[in-house]
Amino acid sequence: MKIKSLLSLLALGLGTTAYAQDATPLQISGSVDTYYKYDFSKTGNIKTYFANEQNSVSLGMIDLALKKTTGKASFVGELSFGPRGQAQSIPNAAGAYDETENSFHIQNLYVNYAFSDKFSMAAGYMGTFVGYEVISPVGNFNYSTSYLFGSGPFQNAGIKGTYAFSDKVSLMLGLFNEWNQYSASRGVSSVGGQLMISPVKGWTAYINGLHGLDAYGNYSTIIDLTTAYQITDKFKLGLNAADLSAGDDKFGYTGVALYPQYAFTPAVSLGLRGEYFNYKGVSGAADASVAAITFSGNIKAGGLTFIPEVRFDSDKDLSQGFVKSSLAPSKTASQFSLAAVYAF
DSSP states (O other), rough: HHHHHHHHOOOOOOOHHHHHHHHOOOOOOOOEEEEEEEESSSSOOOSSSSSSSSEEEEEEEEEEEEEEEEETTEEEEEESSTTTTTTSSSOOOOOOOOSSSOOOEEEEEEEEEESSEEEEEEEEEEOOOOSSSSSGGOOOOSSSHHHHHHHHHOEEEEEEEEEEEEEEEEEEEEEOTTTSSOOEEESEEEEEEEEEEOTTEEEEEEEEEEEEEOOOOOEEEEEEEEEEEEEESSSEEEEEEEEEEEHHHHHHEEEEEEHHHHHEEEEEEEEEEEEEEEEESSSTTTEEEEEEEEEEEEEEETHHHHEEEEHHHHHHHSSOOBOOOOOBBEEEEEEEEEEEEEEE
């Protein structure tokens, strides 16, 4: 009996050792950010979705992400605290952007299983696969965000499978809840997919599609192209183009944004975002459009990045509600901001 018990303990110990060797340490990463913004009309004109406060040193968010892999299984959990990742990006339960409604937001919470080197599946609440820019400022070159980003979606809850045909081509297909919802009040209602192609070294393109219930209860279809090409060690060019049609009237938007960036040194880069965004008219109404040019610098010191930024928006249709310092309607708006983002 003692020999059997000893053998059992030895087997358990060996199994535990093998399990520990097969598990990666818990990875912790994240960021914190703060900013100052000044609108040249002395009012909060440009609806950039983040960095809204006028003439104020204000908070962005603190973002905390956890990741762990054990064998073929892994999980990702990411929480954000503060306006950028909370009320300014995701509607609260009542559907309104109210910072008093909650104190944190789940950016990601999903599990993943790699059945093979080529095929994996993930399920849970995941940052959207649509679009070029993301909520976390660490993932963007510019601090303010584009009109394309602000039109969403932000997250997709559901299940998806990804198959890598090679290191140059992969395909993802998934079933999802209505957009930006932790749980489906109307049941699983969306289907989406992403085709990734990498024609040459340094160039990656994603063709994305999503159809189903959006955050406002409309059946919407979005087609999105996101691509970036590291042309040289110093020069990178990105592009985002998207079209969304919603409801029976097929309202929505069409937009395109171009992102050239040049690195003078590993610590100093300058980038431009040029965007054209068109709102589709409803029930025969005329379309409305807005154009924006944003110049941003990235100055790095260790984990800290300073982002000085100047932005000019033009709204010939007066659809954005821009005003002058006298509060008279204006077709243009401009602002300066300085952000500090620390990534860890």
